[in-house]
Amino acid sequence: MGAAVLLVVGMLPAVVVAGRGRVLDRLAGLAMAGVVATLDMLLLSEGYQRSSYVDAGLVLAALSLTGSLVFARLVVRQ
């Protein structure tokens, strides 16, 4: 239930922000969506008792950070 609440109240605003405005506003939404998606994976792994979802969360956390930093770098060079 926590995962569902987080998905609706957390992911929807992040996706809306990521879909409109200036490019750096969108990046803020993307970074927030990464955090929410990772936490959702952890909560879903507890809810469905599937430990493999935690591994997906670990990969997502690492890739989300890397992706955000690469995007921020490329946006400045644009």
Add this chain to the structure above:
Amino acid sequence: MTVLEIVLLVLGIAGVALSCLGLLTARDAYLRLHYLGPASSLGTPLIIAALVVHEGLSFSAVKLVLIGVLLIGSGAVTVAAFGRATAQRDGLIDTDSPA
């Protein structure tokens, strides 16, 4: 679930949800950056703590702590990088500036 787990989980989810709603209502990029911080430095540790208390001492709990450390660190790094990029795009600091 114990009362402690429920309290930690509710507080964590509330922290992340309020940060997301704040992100949606903020007017400009600099204000938006302020809402990225609490989601990773306040909501994340609370949710991770709830899950670790639920799991107990196990390998899975270690993985959860690792993810928590990664998210907390990445939140601070992301806010700093986005703040710098925004300031450079707005011409407030030089593009070649190292800091």
